[in-house]
Amino acid sequence: MFAKAIHSKNQQVFLPLLKEKEVELWVKREDQIHTEVSGNKFRKLKYNILKAKEESQHQLLTFGGAFSNHIAATAVAGYLSGFKTIGVIRGEELEKDLETVLHYNKTLKTAVAHGMDLFFVSREDYRNKQNEAFLKRLRAKFGNFYLVPEGGTNSLAIKGCEEILISDDNKFDYICVAVGTGGTISGLIKAALPNQKILGFSALKGDFLKAEVDHLLGQNYPNWTLKSDYDFGGYAKYSAELIRFMNDFKRQTNIVLDPIYTGKMVYGIIEMIARNSFKKGSKILVVHTGGLQGIDGINRKLKKKNLELIQQ
Numbered sequence: 048m049f050a051k052a053i054h055s056k057n058q059q060v061f062l063p064l065l066k067e068k069e070v071e072l073w074v075k076r077e078d079q080i081h082t083e084v085s086g087n088k089f090r091k092l093k094y095n096i097l098k099a100k101e102e103s104q105h106q107l108l109t110f111g112g113a114f115s116n117h118i119a120a121t122a123v124a125g126y127l128s129g130f131k132t133i134g135v136i137r138g139e140e141l142e143k144d145l146e147t148v149l150h151y152n153k154t155l156k157t158a159v160a161h162g163m164d165l166f167f168v169s170r171e172d173y174r175n176k177q178n179e180a181f182l183k184r185l186r187a188k189f190g191n192f193y194l195v196p197e198g199g200t201n202s203l204a205i206k207g208c209e210e211i212l213i214s215d216d217n218k219f220d221y222i223c224v225a226v227g228t229g230g231t232i233s234g235l236i237k238a239a240l241p242n243q244k245i246l247g248f249s250a251l252k253g254d255f256l257k258a259e260v261d262h263l264l265g266q267n268y269p270n271w272t273l274k275s276d277y278d279f280g281g282y283a284k285y286s287a288e289l290i291r292f293m294n295d296f297k298r299q300t301n302i303v304l305d306p307i308y309t310g311k312m313v314y315g316i317i318e319m320i321a322r323n324s325f326k327k328g329s330k331i332l333v334v335h336t337g338g339l340q341g342i343d344g345i346n347r348k349l350k351k352k353n354l355e356l357i358q359q
């Protein structure tokens with residue numbers, strides 16, 4: 048699956064607001080590069096999987112929550128590339144009723160269907176996941192493995208994300224992306240032209256991601272800014288207003304967003320356009336990083352609360 052270069056297409060979005068403000072908005076459909084390995088997770092896994100092959104490893108081990116896009120992507124990409132995969136999952140309570148969990152949780156169901164071994168750990172163990180002692184315990188249990196960090200972010204992931212942009216994208220003034228661990232934006236920051244501005248929309252609460260990205264890049268690049276006003280209260284938090292916005296956007300553009308990452312970002316971009324944050328004539332590219340596999344799980348929660356569901 049990683050043998051040849053893959054480019055996603057850019058889709059122009061037409062909305063009355065864009066016409067009024069005279070800005071162009073385009074969506075890079077990274078969500079469409081693979082049917083099961085979602086957008087940026089494909090990019091982040093590519094060079095890690097090639098490295099694991101080079102090292103003649105047979106197993107990939109990684110970490111994530113029960114609805115993690117990264118867990119689903121690692122299971123499928125590992126399976127298709129001939130690896131056994133192990134997912135260390137946060138929340139030991141899930142194991143007690145695994146049959147029910149696998150019935151409603153599409154992420155874990157996909158993982159198991161692609162042969163991933165699930166290992167449920169307490170929140171405390173999960174916090175210690177990068178400790179040598181914990182990794183040693185995992186090696187004793189599972190044998191040797193290639194370690195893919197949580198969210199897939201490392202220098203090889205950044206290298207993969209540099210491939211998101213191609214020469215066709217040189218015409219854009221702004222490149223927007225949702226930020227979780229900062230791996231994807233780091234690749235874009237490295238790949239962009241000096242005159243292009245990268246805007247990262249934080250999916251997590253707080254400004255700490257700015258330092259995290261500087262750390263990942265090993266230097267301060269001047270071509271990017273982190274927007275932390277659209278976190279909607281923090282990671283995986285969302286409001287009825289956000290869901291309504293996403294459903295309106297879907298009706299108008301036929302593009303499905305997710306409420307954890309891309310929905311918050313596009314909400315922020317539209318609000319910034321309305322507030323004249325972009326000058327007339329600006330060309331804005333939005334990277335759709337995928338993540339749609341988690342929507343079923345979120346809709347299940349919305350339904351329980353009698354809230355509007357996300358239209359897919």
Ligand SMILES: *Cc1c(COP(=O)(O)O)cnc(C)c1O
Nearest residue numbers: 227228229230231308336337338
């Ligand atoms: C994981 C993920 C992100 C965050 O990417 P990072 O490289 O961790 O910043 C953004 N969007 C989607 C849909 C994701 O699944």
